[in-house]
Amino acid sequence: MSNLTLTTLEGVPGREIVEHYGLVQGSTIRAKHVGKDILAGFKNIVGGELKGYTELLQESRKESIERMVMQAEQLGANAVVNIRFATSSIAPGAAELFAYGTAVRVK
Amino acid sequence: MELLVPLILIGVGFFVGRHFEAKHYASIRDREKKTLHVPMMNFGAKQDLPYAHDAQLFVGSVVVANDYFKTISAGLRNLVGGRVVVYESLVDRGRREALLRMKEEAIEWGASQIVNVRFETSSIGGKSRDQGLSAVEIMAYGTAIR
Numbered sequence: 001m002s003n004l005t006l007t008t009l010e011g012v013p014g015r016e017i018v019e020h021y022g023l024v025q026g027s028t029i030r031a032k033h034v035g036k037d038i039l040a041g042f043k044n045i046v047g048g049e050l051k052g053y054t055e056l057l058q059e060s061r062k063e064s065i066e067r068m069v070m071q072a073e074q075l076g077a078n079a080v081v082n083i084r085f086a087t088s089s090i091a092p093g094a095a096e097l098f099a100y101g102t103a104v105r106v107k
Numbered sequence: 108m109e110l111l112v113p114l115i116l117i118g119v120g121f122f123v124g125r126h127f128e129a130k131h132y133a134s135i136r137d138r139e140k141k142t143l144h145v146p147m148m149n150f151g152a153k154q155d156l157p158y159a160h161d162a163q164l165f166v167g168s169v170v171v172a173n174d175y176f177k178t179i180s181a182g183l184r185n186l187v188g189g190r191v192v193v194y195e196s197l198v199d200r201g202r203r204e205a206l207l208r209m210k211e212e213a214i215e216w217g218a219s220q221i222v223n224v225r226f227e228t229s230s231i232g233g234k235s236r237d238q239g240l241s242a243v244e245i246m247a248y249g250t251a252i253r
Binding site for chain 1: 116119120123124127128131150152156157158159160162163164166168169170171172173174175177178197204222223224225227229230231241242244246248249250252
């Protein structure tokens with residue numbers, strides 16, 4: 001993980017924004033795993049957390065943040081502010097996780 | 108015989124699902140009490156940023172499935188419309204769990220406050236009839252400051 005500061009705020013607390021680089025984004029599309037899906041089918045009888053899916057979600061979230069951070073680094077930013085996540089289902093069995101924010105330089 | 112299998116599934120879903128839900132709610136309430144000392148708040152654009160040395164993004168996520176009894180009763184509810192109470196507890200559980208996961212991670216890091224918390228919810232599966240899987244994935248994210 002790089003040393004960029006990521007926040008959901010308008011800025012970075014205690015720092016001052018000196019330059020804006022605009023929007024940066026990262027996204028991943030993930031599909032369900034067949035083995036996990038069978039287990040999930042069983043879980044649908046008794047309900048509760050689907051641990052396999054939670055892990056999948058966490059992995060793809062990390063991946064999309066990394067892609068966003070990579071873009072920000074290329075622009076020369078040292079922080080990404082106002083980060084938001086969005087999800088959408090592309091097709092049955094595939095879902096997109098999308099992270100976006102504003103790349104800035106703070107001091 | 109053909110009627111028996113769904114009935115058993117509904118029964119299992121009702122009793123086992125209710126048991127798990129009660130257990131989960133007990134754990135949620137317990138952990139909420141333990142993490143109560145760290146305030147969470149959302150700021151508007153015109154407000155000054157809180158003073159802090161350090162800020163970091165934290166995310167908590169969870170995917171919860173509903174049980175067979177809930178699926179069937181929600182299906183019946185679809186015929187007449189109205190509030191689907193069985194799903195409300197499912198989503199509520201998921202949100203609180205995701206929020207707690209974020210909060211616990213932030214507290215471990217040493218957060219004194221969590222600001223600008225946002226939620227993101229989406230349903231996975233259940234698109235085609237034969238699969239029948241229905242679950243919601245919930246993410247809670249916010250900035251922890253210390």
